[in-house]
Amino acid sequence: MSAPDPDAIANWRAIRARIAAACEACGRAPESVALVAVTKGQTAARIRPLLEAGHRLFAENRVQEARAKWPALREEFPDLVLQLIGPLQTNKSADAVALFDTIATLDRERLAVALAAAIGRSDRRPDCLVEINTGREAQKAGIDPDAADAFIADCRERHGLPIVGLMTIPPADQDPESHFALLARIAARNGLARLSMGMSGDFEAAIRAGATEVRIGTALFGPRR
Ligand SMILES: *Cc1c(COP(=O)(O)O)cnc(C)c1O
Numbered sequence: 209m210s211a212p213d214p215d216a217i218a219n220w221r222a223i224r225a226r227i228a229a230a231c232e233a234c235g236r237a238p239e240s241v242a243l244v245a246v247t248k249g250q251t252a253a254r255i256r257p258l259l260e261a262g263h264r265l266f267a268e269n270r271v272q273e274a275r276a277k278w279p280a281l282r283e284e285f286p287d288l289v290l291q292l293i294g295p296l297q298t299n300k301s302a303d304a305v306a307l308f309d310t311i312a313t314l315d316r317e318r319l320a321v322a323l324a325a326a327i328g329r330s331d332r333r334p335d336c337l338v339e340i341n342t343g344r345e346a347q348k349a350g351i352d353p354d355a356a357d358a359f360i361a362d363c364r365e366r367h368g369l370p371i372v373g374l375m376t377i378p379p380a381d382q383d384p385e386s387h388f389a390l391l392a393r394i395a396a397r398n399g400l401a402r403l404s405m406g407m408s409g410d411f412e413a414a415i416r417a418g419a420t421e422v423r424i425g426t427a428l429f430g431p432r433r
Pocket of ligand 1: 246248269293294377407408409423424425426427
């Protein structure tokens with residue numbers, strides 16, 4: 209048995225209330241925004257109380273860390289849903305397809321090829337989000353906004369990938385709103401429903417801009433060690 213974790217549960221309730229309030233303030237239904245609990249660096253003992261409280265949607269940023277923690281949790285809670293939100297090496301594509309229900313960081317042609325091959329060899333077909341480098345930062349992963357439409361079309365038509373939405377991590381030193389708005393425009397013109405944007409510090413702005421899922425770590429679990 210894990211020790212109860214009143215803080216994470218209290219934080220979870222508080223964040224859900226803030227999501228609902230942000231939705232109401234801009235005329236959106238509260239169920240239109242999913243809370244993705246980011247559990248990188250957290251132990252299974254820290255995660256389990258959230259599962260016991262009924263939360264089901266989680267994200268990790270490393271394949272290896274996910275493989276160490278989540279198969280056992282899935283046996284206990286078969287309806288949990290797990291996303292990959294960190295960079296994926298092509299040689300880990302098969303592992304990622306086996307472990308994750310959504311791969312949110314499809315960010316290059318070679319990975320599209322590798323994921324399509326891994327899905328073809330598997331009985332699983334995780335949803336894919338294309339990561340867009342909305343800030344055009346040289347050091348950051350993601351597709352350049354100007355190349356997004358062509359990349360999305362390629363993923364769908366040439367590689368047959370289940371592209372269902374977009375994801376971005378805006379530059380840390382800028383107001384995120386224009387980045388959220390840009391992601392929403394690219395999604396709208398490509399007919400993509402899911403928008404993964406907004407983290408602990410900016411999820412309310414992301415909701416105003418149309419986020420359908422917000423990725424929350426620190427505000428749930430406290431600072432990562
Ligand atoms: C860690 C991480 C988050 C969560 O960030 P917090 O600021 O701790 O809420 C969200 N998205 C990605 C891609 C991350 O790596």
